[in-house]
Amino acid sequence: MIKSPDFQHLKHFFEYASRYKKTAVIGLLMMPISVAANLLFPWLIIQVIDDHLTPGKYDGMMWLIAIMLVVLVFNYIADAIYTYCLRLTGQKAVFDMRMALFQRILKLPRTYYDKTPTGVTLSRLTSDLEVIGESFVLGVLSLVKDSINTIAVLIFMFFINWQLALLVLLVFPPVLMLTQYVRNRLREMYTITRSSLAKGTGYLQECLLGVKTVQLYGAEQEVESKYHSYTEDFLHAQLKTNKYDATLFSIITGITTITIGLIIWFGSGKVLAGAVSLGVLIAFINTLEKVFVPLRDFTSQIASIQRSFAAFEHIEELFVEELEEQGKTLLSAETLKDKLTNFETLEFKNVRFRYGGVGPYVLDDVSFALSKGEQLALVGTTGSGKSTVIRIMSKAYMDYEGSILLNGIELSSIPKDSMLHLFSLMQQDVFLFEENIHFNISLGADEISDDAVVDAAEYVYAHDFIIGLPSQYQFELKNSGSNLSAGQAQLISFARSVAQGGQVMMLDEATSSVDSITESLIQKAIGRLFEEKTVIAIAHRLSTIRHSDQILVLNQGKIVEQGNHQELLAMNGVYSSLLTDNTNIADDEDELLSKPG
Numbered sequence: 212m213i214k215s216p217d218f219q220h221l222k223h224f225f226e227y228a229s230r231y232k233k234t235a236v237i238g239l240l241m242m243p244i245s246v247a248a249n250l251l252f253p254w255l256i257i258q259v260i261d262d263h264l265t266p267g268k269y270d271g272m273m274w275l276i277a278i279m280l281v282v283l284v285f286n287y288i289a290d291a292i293y294t295y296c297l298r299l300t301g302q303k304a305v306f307d308m309r310m311a312l313f314q315r316i317l318k319l320p321r322t323y324y325d326k327t328p329t330g331v332t333l334s335r336l337t338s339d340l341e342v343i344g345e346s347f348v349l350g351v352l353s354l355v356k357d358s359i360n361t362i363a364v365l366i367f368m369f370f371i372n373w374q375l376a377l378l379v380l381l382v383f384p385p386v387l388m389l390t391q392y393v394r395n396r397l398r399e400m401y402t403i404t405r406s407s408l409a410k411g412t413g414y415l416q417e418c419l420l421g422v423k424t425v426q427l428y429g430a431e432q433e434v435e436s437k438y439h440s441y442t443e444d445f446l447h448a449q450l451k452t453n454k455y456d457a458t459l460f461s462i463i464t465g466i467t468t469i470t471i472g473l474i475i476w477f478g479s480g481k482v483l484a485g486a487v488s489l490g491v492l493i494a495f496i497n498t499l500e501k502v503f504v505p506l507r508d509f510t511s512q513i514a515s516i517q518r519s520f521a522a523f524e525h526i527e528e529l530f531v532e533e534l535e536e537q538g539k540t541l542l543s544a545e546t547l548k549d550k551l552t553n554f555e556t557l558e559f560k561n562v563r564f565r566y567g568g569v570g571p572y573v574l575d576d577v578s579f580a581l582s583k584g585e586q587l588a589l590v591g592t593t594g595s596g597k598s599t600v601i602r603i604m605s606k607a608y609m610d611y612e613g614s615i616l617l618n619g620i621e622l623s624s625i626p627k628d629s630m631l632h633l634f635s636l637m638q639q640d641v642f643l644f645e646e647n648i649h650f651n652i653s654l655g656a657d658e659i660s661d662d663a664v665v666d667a668a669e670y671v672y673a674h675d676f677i678i679g680l681p682s683q684y685q686f687e688l689k690n691s692g693s694n695l696s697a698g699q700a701q702l703i704s705f706a707r708s709v710a711q712g713g714q715v716m717m718l719d720e721a722t723s724s725v726d727s728i729t730e731s732l733i734q735k736a737i738g739r740l741f742e743e744k745t746v747i748a749i750a751h752r753l754s755t756i757r758h759s760d761q762i763l764v765l766n767q768g769k770i771v772e773q774g775n776h777q778e779l780l781a782m783n784g785v786y787s788s789l790l791t792d793n794t795n796i797a798d799d800e801d802e803l804l805s806k807p808g
């Protein structure tokens with residue numbers, strides 16, 4: 212009935228649930244009480260009818276009826292405790308799973324995010340887990356309880372009248388076969404439902420992020436029709452699911468009703484013939500409900516569980532996704548710490564790299580060296596591989612060829628955590644959290660004090676505009692910083708990278724232009740960094756980097772020119788023409804282009 216991957220899912224879920232053994236055990240202890248009450252009640256019916264009502268002896272009958280009431284109350288209480296405790300266990304297990312998944316997605320490598328739309332990951336953590344929380348927990352809870360109760364009641368039925376019980380048993384095989392058939396169909400449909408929902412969510416997320424662009428270019432109709440196709444797939448799968456669900460439900464309801472009719476007809480004949488007592492027949496009809504209602508609900512419980520297995524499958528994909536490789540080294544932790552306390556040298560030796568290990572090399576035979584206190588600049592046309600150099604250095608991608616030595620240690624063998632303190636990165640894309648400015652600069656790191664946050668803001672000339680805001684550093688940013696100007700957002704992002712305090716500053720200068728005042732503030736701050744720190748800079752405004760010790764000119768992943776500003780200008784090659792083409796050349800254009808000698 213259950214495929215082996217489903218067992219794995221169950222095992223995984225129960226690993227989380229087993230952390231809450233106490234509540235689970237209390238819940239499970241209620242099971243025998245519930246079963247006993249379910250059997251005791253019809254047995255008491257037989258006593259009341261056959262020993263008191265039929266012979267007309269009413270002594271002690273009220274006591275039996277009172278016991279029946281107590282049994283009923285006990286049954287309800289046991290059921291309530293069972294459901295509460297096991298539901299609680301399930302919900303806590305789902306909570307832990309959610310947190311484990313979240314921790315995991317924070318550690319997934321960049322390659323995962325390159326290939327997976329954000330919305331897909333989002334729907335794993337939201338709707339898939341919700342389905343597990345609701346469908347699985349509730350489905351399994353009722354299935355376990357109902358199955359045990361049904362078996363107990365069937366045994367009881369055989370005990371009080373085997374012929375009538377046999378008649379009930381006849382119904383089981385066709386019902387189970389039908390359930391099995393529909394189960395497979397439902398499973399297919401749920402998988403389609405969940406994956407189309409994930410795709411739709413992914414697309415929705417992309418649209419919401421780009422809604423301003425959509426509106427600006429009047430692309431609403433195209434976007435709407437694409438979203439419609441995703442949602443339509445979801446709807447079709449859902450409708451088919453409902454169809455199977457409803458058909459099965461009605462067929463089973465029909466079968467059970469007919470069987471109840473048959474039992475009453477057959478049983479009444481037996482009573483009239485004196486083969487069965489009236490008490491037994493009434494108790495039988497009372498217990499029939501306890502067999503058929505679960506049997507009917509069995510399909511919807513199975514459907515719920517199927518739905519959750521499809522969700523489990525998706526979540527499991529995330530659990531087996533390989534985490535970011537940290538790098539293994541033969542050096543002891545202490546030696547590594549010693550060697551990486553301060554930045555000394557970085558050396559690229561014939562480095563080649565391509566994304567995903569396929570396609571053309573985006574870095575091809577790249578070699579350079581950088582020592583403490585030096586400034587290295589990367590220039591080149593768009594797509595020439597500049598940002599890739601920085602991405603590899605920050606270990607966003609690991610599978611480079613050749614050798615990259617950081618303080619003489621191969622980069623791929625250095626655990627990321629051991630080198631994070633050496634580098635600060637100012638990214639090309641500004642990302643701001645919906646938090647206040649203070650948080651956006653410190654990213655909540657305890658070691659970055661309030662003073663350090665202010666110092667960083669002052670360093671990049673952001674302090675003046677920040678203190679002009681209503682609540683200054685506590686000013687809350689909305690929706691990725693939409694209540695700041697593009698320039699202000701860039702300054703905050705810049706302050707963040709300075710506050711991280713890395714010894715090597717990696718600047719991936721934004722291509723988008725900002726207002727001229729912010730631009731000059733950024734340039735001033737970069738100029739300061741160039742004087743004081745070891746810097747690796749990607750510059751689109753070439754005025755930024757003219758004082759670098761070394762400039763690498765990249766073209767299609769290869770270094771085509773290498774030297775300082777004056778040397779490169781003297782070559783009168785790619786760098787020279789880039790300078791001439793550069794639309795963002797600073798005011799001192801003449802100085803930039805002036806050749807030595």
Ligand SMILES: Nc1ncnc2c1ncn2[C@@H]1O[C@H](COP(=O)(O)OP(=O)(O)OP(=O)(O)O)[C@@H](O)[C@H]1O
Pocket residue numbers: 325566573591592593594595596597598599600
């Ligand atoms: N995640 C990725 N997956 C596959 N290819 C990528 C990825 N990122 C970049 N590329 C490709 O690698 C090449 C180099 O990209 P890179 O971002 O390093 O260029 P760049 O020189 O920094 O460009 P720009 O100046 O426009 O930022 C480009 O052809 C780009 O299409």
